[in-house]
Amino acid sequence: MPFGDMRDSLDKDVFVSGEQVQARYANDWSEAPAHLPEVVLRPRTIEELSQIMRLAQQTEQRIVTQGGRTGLAGGATPQQSEWALSVERMTKVLDIDPVGRTITVEAGTTVQQIQEAAAIHDLVFPLDLGARGSATAGGITATNAGGNQVIHYGVTRNLVLGMTAVLPDGEVMAQSNQLLKNNAGFDLKQLLIGTEGVLGVIATVTFRLFPKRDVVKTAFCAAQDFEAVKNLLHRASKSLIGLSSFEVLWDDYMAEITGLLGKPALFPKPYPFTILLEVEQATDDGQMEACLMSAVEDGVIANALIAQNEGQRKDFWSYRDAIAEILSDxxxxxxxxxxxxxxxxxxxxxxxxxxxxxxxxxxxxxxxxxxxxxxxxxxxxxxxxxxxxxxxxxxxxxxxxxxxxxxxxxxIGILKKPWLKDCRTTEEIALMKRLKKMLDPAQILNKGRVI
Ligand SMILES: Cc1cc2nc3c(=O)[nH]c(=O)nc-3n(C[C@H](O)[C@H](O)[C@H](O)COP(=O)(O)OP(=O)(O)OC[C@H]3O[C@@H](n4cnc5c(N)ncnc54)[C@H](O)[C@@H]3O)c2cc1C
Known part of the structure; x- marks a missing residue:
């Protein structure tokens, strides 16, 4: 089916071509070379998504799925002769169950929108990253994103309960599970989690939510050596029940923060390691203060600062989130x-x-x-x-x-493909290829990513 027939089969505003294709569709956040696609497909519903994939199969038109394009592996950057499939108009919160603590959203909903929807019910969506304003439900699921709170809540895979996905041939795989425990048959959603859009397009996702802890304590600690960092991690994991972040900034990072960005130094003198740690608690029981005081008294850490209010907490995190500014320089x-x-x-x-x-x-x-x-x-x-x-x-x-x-x-995306063989066995890669061939024999979807 030629280009015109495909355009005629889809709603006018779903099929965007020529000069109407905006530059933002040309690349993700990675350094993969930008390429403006000839066509951008912008479905609003699962039915339109499925129709697009069926038409793409018939015409052998290659497609790359785009979420918020914050990916850092080049997976969402279009390649020659690929059309972009953007889920940017699929942004509805479809269901939220405050008692069962689940939320179901369309794939284009951003992480920040999910966090805000959860907060209305005094709940937390714990997947958090610097790109929260743009990264989408589909994107974090397809890349099995981690972020700042993995130590407590796990990676995206640990948060996904259900999913609707459109397979490369247009078939809809609906696994509308909201249960924490469900061992009935294969857990097919796992095929789509972390496989970077190679095996299908995620249309909706059901995520777990967690109770909001009213007390969030954030601290910076200074350490002279890495042994101290490990010791502090061990102590904090043991005594801080709600330890949700343990981020470490080396002295080369802190030098850019104070030098390039001109932010005030945290401590009177620089240290080899600065640790940002956070705890979420139901009540303020002084755990954080006690843990850090004993770490100072035992000579594990050289200094510690605890944020005294929300403004200071945000300021602490701005040291960690400033990586985007450092990188642009x-x-x-x-x-x-x-x-x-x-x-x-x-x-x-x-x-x-x-x-x-x-x-x-x-x-x-x-x-x-x-x-x-x-x-x-x-x-x-x-x-x-x-x-x-x-x-x-x-x-x-x-x-x-x-x-x-x-x-x-x-x-892995496009950029790290040459090194996949160095950290996966030949048999593992062969099995990945078999799965791809089974679901997408004509290599229509996200061709050349990962494998
Ligand atoms: C400032 C910044 C901070 C970041 N911090 C972190 C971090 O802490 N932890 C972390 O893990 N990542 C981080 N990232 C990377 C990025 O945010 C994540 O990879 C994110 O999950 C990508 O989501 P996205 O919606 O932008 O996906 P995109 O970039 O649009 O796509 C990424 C991949 O997923 C596929 N995809 C997208 N949507 C779908 C869908 N609906 N169905 C199937 N496949 C799809 C694409 O084809 C592509 O292969 C950061 C990025 C930036 C720019």
Missing amino acids: MSPNVNFDIGIPISKMNAFTKDVTKALHAQFPAIRHVTFGHIGDGNLHLSCTTGDEGDHVPIENLVFAKATAINGTITAEHG
């Missing part, structure tokens, strides 16, 4: 979201930094991450785009050599 940059066992993390960061400086003397880097989850972010630049792949080769080789993963949260 570090362009062109190489960003890593590797996973490393915490027992090996300090040796790894020292080894990698030394090797990077030896090979790229002009390198500038920041090190930070969700260390409570073993997830290390490293962002670097030499100012030379030509160094990108050699830097990736160096870091990925060292990460996989110690049983780490090349991506703990952002996914």
Whole structure:
């Protein structure tokens, strides 16, 4: 079926082509080269989504699904001759059950909208990330996003109860589960979680919600060495019941915060490690103060600051969320979201930094991450785009050599495909390909992502 017939089969405002295609559809947040698609398909309903996929199969038209395009692996950036399928008009909150603590939303609903809808009922949607205003329900599910509170609530996979998805041939897979426990047959939604849109398009998702804890305590701690960081994590995990975040900022990160961004230093002198930790509690029982005081008295941490009000808490988090501003000054940059066992993390960061400086003397880097989850972010630049792949080769080789993963949260997308074989077995990759072939033999949907 030629282009015109496909256009005629769909509602006028679903099929956007030519000059009406806006530049924003050309890329996601990654450094994958932008490509403006010839057509953007903007369904409002599952029926329209299904019709699009059926027509795409008939015409062998390649499609890439786009959510909020905040992805960092190039998965949502259109490739040559691909049309974009944007779920941006599917933004309804379909159901919220305050007692069962579930929310069902359309795929284009943003993380922030879900958080706000939950808050009306005194509930919390705990998946939180810097891109909350744009990242969508479908996008976080397709990438199995992590974020700032994984240590307490788990990754997106742990929050998804049900899903409706449209398979590459247009079939609708409705798994409208709201139950925490349901062992009836295969849990098919897992095929769509974390598979980066390769096996289908997510149309609706049912997520778990959690009771809102009225007391949120946030602190910054200073540590002289990584042993102290690990010791504090151990103590905090044991004594702080509602520990929800444990973020670590290395001294190279803090130097950019105070130097580049001009934010005030947190402590009278810089320390090798700054830890941002947060606890959510039903009542203020002084847990946080007691834990940090004993850590200071025992010589584990050198200093600690506890936010005294919501304004100060937000200010504390602004040090962590400022990464977006740092990165825009570090362009062109190489960003890593590797996973490393915490027992090996300090040796790894020292080894990698030394090797990077030896090979790229002009390198500038920041090190930070969700260390409570073993997830290390490293962002670097030499100012030379030509160094990108050699830097990736160096870091990925060292990460996989110690049983780490090349991506703990952002996914493989287009950009990390060459290294998938270094952290998955040949048999695993073969099985991934078999699943893809079974569901999408003509490779219509998100071709070339992941596998
Ligand atoms: C400032 C910033 C901070 C971030 N922080 C974190 C973080 O802490 N943790 C983390 O994990 N990630 C983080 N990210 C990465 C990004 O926000 C996540 O990957 C997010 O899940 C992407 O959602 P999205 O809606 O923007 O998806 P997109 O970027 O649009 O798409 C991402 C992938 O999912 C697929 N996809 C999108 N929607 C659907 C759908 N409905 N059905 C099927 N497939 C779909 C796309 O094809 C693509 O492969 C951050 C990004 C930014 C820019």
